Amino acid sequence: MPKLSLAVPHNLTEEEATQRLQTRFGELQQEHGQHLQDFEGDWNGASMTYRFKATGVKVSGTVNVEPSQVRIDAQLPIVAMMFKGRIEQEIRNELVSVLA
Numbered sequence: 001m002p003k004l005s006l007a008v009p010h011n012l013t014e015e016e017a018t019q020r021l022q023t024r025f026g027e028l029q030q031e032h033g034q035h036l037q038d039f040e041g042d043w044n045g046a047s048m049t050y051r052f053k054a055t056g057v058k059v060s061g062t063v064n065v066e067p068s069q070v071r072i073d074a075q076l077p078i079v080a081m082m083f084k085g086r087i088e089q090e091i092r093n094e095l096v097s098v099l100a
Contacts, residue, residue, distance in 0.1 A: 002081050004061075004074040006088055010099040011068075017099055018046045018065045024098045070095055 010017050025041055025048075033039075039052040046065035051058070061074035072091055076084065 002076050002078060002084070004076050004084060004088060005072070006092060007069045007071045008092060008095040008099060009069045012099060014046050014065050014067060017070060018043075020098050021048075021063065021065065021070065024094070070099065 012020070022043060029036065029039060035054055037053040039050070041048055041050040048063040049061075050063070051060035053059070057077055057080055059074055059076060059080070061072065064071045064073075072095070076087070080087065
């Protein structure tokens with residue numbers, strides 16, 4: 001399965017960055033829950049493992065809050081690879097907004 005990886009810098013404490021991400025993930029579930037099935041997101045300190053289906057496409061990965069950046073890694077099915085650039089840009093834009 002192809003991998004998507006990106007890192008976005010931040011100037012927050014790890015705790016503040018983690019709290020903002022936890023809040024935003026909850027909001028996104030509420031806003032887009034009708035498009036997500038089988039969503040599981042488990043936070044363990046400053047790291048989250050997640051998995052979900054969006055329109056039948058399975059996605060899984062991790063979010064890691066580090067002292068100066070947030071790293072997102074995702075396993076994407078081949079069918080989603082044609083949208084990889086757009087997916088990366090949307091995630092990056094969302095992270096920059098949340099971590100500003």
